[in-house]
Amino acid sequence: MRTRCPSRPVVAIALLLAVAIGSLHERAAAWGNDGHRIIGTIATAQVSESTAKALRELLGDETTADACTWADEIRRDRSYDWVKPLHYINVPRGSERLDLARDGAEGQQVVSAIGKYKAILADTTKPKAERVEALKFVLHFVGDVHQPLHVSYADDLGGNKLSLKSFGKKSNLHKVWDTDLIDRELSRMRSGGWAVLSANLREAIKPEQRTKWASSRDPLQWANESLAITRTIYANPPQGNGDVDDAYFTRWMPTVNERLQMAGVRLAVLLDEALAPGEAKPSSSKKDAGPKKDAESKKDGAPAKNGAPSKNGAPAKAPA
Numbered sequence: 001m002r003t004r005c006p007s008r009p010v011v012a013i014a015l016l017l018a019v020a021i022g023s024l025h026e027r028a029a030a031w032g033n034d035g036h037r038i039i040g041t042i043a044t045a046q047v048s049e050s051t052a053k054a055l056r057e058l059l060g061d062e063t064t065a066d067a068c069t070w071a072d073e074i075r076r077d078r079s080y081d082w083v084k085p086l087h088y089i090n091v092p093r094g095s096e097r098l099d100l101a102r103d104g105a106e107g108q109q110v111v112s113a114i115g116k117y118k119a120i121l122a123d124t125t126k127p128k129a130e131r132v133e134a135l136k137f138v139l140h141f142v143g144d145v146h147q148p149l150h151v152s153y154a155d156d157l158g159g160n161k162l163s164l165k166s167f168g169k170k171s172n173l174h175k176v177w178d179t180d181l182i183d184r185e186l187s188r189m190r191s192g193g194w195a196v197l198s199a200n201l202r203e204a205i206k207p208e209q210r211t212k213w214a215s216s217r218d219p220l221q222w223a224n225e226s227l228a229i230t231r232t233i234y235a236n237p238p239q240g241n242g243d244v245d246d247a248y249f250t251r252w253m254p255t256v257n258e259r260l261q262m263a264g265v266r267l268a269v270l271l272d273e274a275l276a277p278g279e280a281k282p283s284s285s286k287k288d289a290g291p292k293k294d295a296e297s298k299k300d301g302a303p304a305k306n307g308a309p310s311k312n313g314a315p316a317k318a319p320a
């Protein structure tokens with residue numbers, strides 16, 4: 001019996017669908033661009049003068065905010081496929097702490113990547129192009145490791161396979177945390193976009209919070225914080241019909257805001273350590289290019305604490 005050859009239009013449609021589905025999946029794999037830009041601008045408003053100068057020298061005309069999203073833009077370039085596992089780390093269900101010997105393929109995960117590229121960024125004997133690439137990686141990965149679902153489970157691709165409706169639209173749990181909650185926040189603001197939200201969040205950081213967050217310089221600790229939040233997220237799925245709505249937003253947006261703030265503060269410290277070692281850090285926020293706040297000010301919220309172990313004890317393997 002002869003196999004039937006699909007007609008050309010069918011093949012073309014199938015290819016288009018594959019590309020569309022592929023790009024949807026790719027997009028759902030990191031804080032959205034706004035989240036990364038918010039973190040980058042919180043950080044650059046706080047770095048030392050020497051660090052700011054070094055950033056300008058390395059990035060040229062490119063803004064730090066734009067450089068923060070480069071690691072996602074290269075997802076479409078097959079020659080950068082090796083970068084994909086560096087955006088996240090998977091843990092077995094039920095784990096309360098990360099174990100770098102167990103989690104992630106031979107150091108190919110976000111925690112190790114931050115240390116590796118920070119060292120390259122700090123090494124002034126390296127070629128400039130290599131240091132620029134390392135800078136773009138750390139700008140991005142410090143953000144990623146603070147997105148709770150980048151420290152989660154392989155069997156549902158970090159929540160990408162958990163389909164749900166979010167504010168009436170088709171979405172999934174990973175995307176809710178990458179973009180939907182931030183988008184909701186932006187749509188509730190009377191005016192301004194991510195830059196206003198970034199300025200609001202930076203201004204809301206209390207000195208004692210800054211001191212506390214800045215004192216934590218270990219990406220493994222940042223990842224363990226994310227895991228604790230992930231466990232709580234899984235233990236407390238959206239109520240009612242299971243859709244993400246304003247009740248979910250009210251419950252979790254403070255956590256999103258705090259993770260963005262923490263990532264920004266820690267990114268600033270990391271950049272100072274790599275680019276201006278030994279320089280004293282100012283403790284209060286300095287002038288920045290951010291617009292004035294005109295949105296409702298947000299309270300800082302700590303992640304909820306009632307993290308019961310999640311169901312389904314499947315081992316981690318596939319990428320999130």
Ligand SMILES: [Zn+2]
Nearest residue numbers: 029030087144
């Ligand atoms: Zn990412």
